[in-house]
Amino acid sequence: MAGPGRSQAEQEGLDRRFMAAALRLSRKNGGRTAxxxxxxxxxx
Numbered sequence: 001m002a003g004p005g006r007s008q009a010e011q012e013g014l015d016r017r018f019m020a021a022a023l024r025l026s027r028k029n030g031g032r033t034a035x036x037x038x039x040x041x042x043x044x
Contacts, residue, residue, distance in 0.1 A: 018042055 006014075025040025032038070 018044055 021042045022040040025042065026038045028040070029038045
């Protein structure tokens, strides 16, 4: 769902950027979380 003043295409671009940031954060600590998965959670 697009936010106020944003087109659907603009919102999809932001969603992709935030997902890419989450993936980068999760990879940063790969192998350091023992039996738990490494997660990346950007606060937007």
